[in-house]
Amino acid sequence: MRPTQLPDTRVILVKISSQEHNVSTNVRIGEGRLGILGGMGSEATAFFLRTLARRSRSTSDQHHVPFVLLSCPEIPDRSRAIEQGNPAVPAIIQMRLAQLEDIGCGAIAIACNTAHYWRGNFASALHVPMIDMVQATALHAARLGATKVIVLGTRSTMNLGLYDHALNDLNVQSIRVSDEIVDRTSVAIALAKSGNQDQAKEQLAHVVDACRSVNSDTIILGCTELSMLAASDATAADFVDSEVCLADACIRWWLARRGEDGNVGVSRSEESVNGA
Template identity: 45%
Template sequence: MPHLIQRRNSPSLGLLGQRKPLGVVGGMGSLATAKFLEVLARKSRVETDQDHIPFICLSAPNIPDRSQAISIGSDAPLLQILERAYWLEKAGCGAIAIPCNTAHLWAKEIKQALSVQLIDMVEITRQAIRDSRGSEAHNFRSISLGTRASMQNGLYVTPNENALGEQFFRSLTKLEREAIKIIADVKSGNITDAQENFTRLVHAARSFAPDKIILACSELSAICGDLGDDSDIVDPINILADACIDWWIAGSHTFGEVGGLDTSAFFREL
């Protein structure tokens, strides 16, 4: 037993000389984080445990509601997101992923504050949408479904949303209200109702014949089921997982001189 304690406290457990893991700022919300980690594991398509992407996920969920904070001009969630990202940096992570769409309304500030890469879910999703348009870019029409902040602040705005027509904009408030209710149900564990209402919401969105429907909240990704495989659905959680895998494959991310991690101080401050 003393030998095991000595090994546990040894700096050699700081993963010296190994590739830097992915850092995941989770807890926004917890089910959405779990969904992202599941998708990451499934998409990795490796043969052994040892071949999977190493990650450190910090899911401390007591971050203020992002959408509500943005509506009142508060940056309280940003400060707590950065606190967690800094902790992951100190732990030796080589890049940070945040599987929360609304949090990316602060993506610019987060990137400026970090010394490692933020794998920007919104940026790469926008690029994937642009790539999918091809020569039909000028006719492309999309609908975003998510939190009030993501929908009202144009998180995934496309140039020709106006092409959806006046009827769509008259119905936008209802779509937003239904999306917010579904997200609340997911967060509270009312999954059955959330999934049924989500199916109806997608059907309502499809009545406007958009080219793509963007799941602009990771709670919607968490419960989308087989609908997420439909060609007109854009799931940023899937795109983020792909980008994290590309990041891992692309480079050699090695540790510097780091020792064992002392997490106690961080959790005392939460």
């Protein structure tokens, strides 16, 4: 006996849902949503998404920030590209950002500190706001009263002073550290990317101890892998977590778009390169 074939109700359900909620099936998939370029690295991006959800303090699914994630782990190493002056890497990133804009995203965030080295070029090519992770983090550090800051991140982030301009504009001094600290931080990031979390945390612990022996009052976690590694210590009084700052800036953008109170985390709004 042949089993009874049930009718395919998928199309019917979609039509009913669209009618009930007045949703047009012709709207672009990213229309008005936050666009996130991630995959640099993949686990750190997943950690950022969890942070975004938790920081929203939403009480129901419907109140979370709607987003479209474009995960691109194939993008070559950003720090190496900066050191070698390789124009292909920022070109790939710019293409991916344009794709997020093309599907209708209302603002775009990049879940990678080092990629913000080219943020001015990215922002000028977009027609929607790009939420600036570096600017949001510098603003938060200044709001907390930071005066002397050590920024931890990839080799290029640290050696080329990715945060220097944003911090200096806020009268916050960025302190250079020894080559050993730069090297150990790079090792910690590489270990995290390869899945060796325990070893990576050990390296980061040595780095943080060394930083605290320097005359500084704040340590900026300027790499999403470092944010992931330091999650259990992220509330330390001298830590400013760039990933949390980016998440808060994204939430404020969404709340402002909805016409709600955007007073989440930092209360400043100058966090997008080309305006929000």
